[in-house]
């Protein structure tokens with residue numbers, strides 16, 4: 001099968017097409033013929049620094065060849081002997097083996113059945129592939145951690161991006177009042193997702209407008225944004241950071257404690273159960289993937305270059 005192998009950590013030129021053996025699914029795995037792959041900023045970080053950057057946390061040796069990627073949608077073509085949830089011919093999607101060696105940049109992926117859900121019939125493979133890592137992150141932040149509910153005021157930073165555009169829609173699906181931040185260029189897009197208000201980060205200081213949020217989801221790289229997000233929360237509110245650890249930002253953690261704001265640094269996890277919840281939302285039409293660009297597999301480097309601009313609207317998808 002064709003796969004994109006990372007020849008060595010570094011630039012996009014190190015993402016090379018190779019013919020390698022099709023994987024054989026383990027007992028609890030299914031073999032998925034991949035129809036669409038989505039990419040995320042983490043793919044770029046790992047391309048630059050190597051897979052061990054992630055897997056060292058789990059003390060795994062780096063396995064060769066290194067194949068990046070975790071987000072897939074496709075069709076089951078084989079099943080391990082202990083698989084009970086899927087059969088050949090099922091269309092599935094999910095975040096495979098995160099944080100580990102996902103090996104998603106390939107025509108076939110062996111994936112644990114516990115990481116997948118059935119793809120809703122009315123949703124394309126491209127839309128399904130988009131709604132994996134980024135949608136799971138939004139779900140795990142808002143639902144599993146912050147327990148979002150009807151009437152909550154929710155501030156979503158980077159609301160036009162991969163995670164943000166799902167977070168706006170998930171918070172709305174739970175009946176929240178949603179404010180999204182972005183540049184002016186993405187205002188109409190964010191309001192079109194259902195957000196109640198938009199704030200342009202280059203024209204307004206969000207904490208001067210919003211002072212009583214119940215939940216803030218922050219994925220902006222500048223830690224000052226996290227500190228300012230505490231000012232936008234009410235006491236007892238929840239601040240979820242996708243980027244910064246509070247134990248490495250002591251003054252911010254102290255400021256949150258003084259205001260009685262709950263803090264959490266989310267690390268998204270593969271979960272078939274959460275994928276099934278996302279599938280339900282996609283199926284009902286409450287959640288939609290916005291795919292801004294698609295690339296053929298051979299142009300994975302160009303997809304990475306586009307992702308690195310930090311200006312992605314919705315999701316980027318690669319087609320094997």
Ligand SMILES: NC(=O)c1ccc[n+]([C@@H]2O[C@H](COP(=O)([O-])OP(=O)(O)OC[C@H]3O[C@@H](n4cnc5c(N)ncnc54)[C@H](OP(=O)(O)O)[C@@H]3O)[C@@H](O)[C@H]2O)c1
Nearest residue numbers: 041137158160161162163182183219242266267268311312
């Ligand atoms: N911890 C985890 O488990 C986890 C999971 C997923 C993602 N993440 C991290 O979260 C971050 C976002 O991920 P993503 O997939 O959503 O990225 P993305 O799709 O690349 O985000 C791009 C968006 O960021 C917006 N943006 C940039 N600077 C902004 C600012 N100062 N204020 C508001 N919006 C801003 C841009 O909007 P404009 O063009 O309008 O500026 C653009 O639409 C990344 O660092 C990623 O690694 C962490």
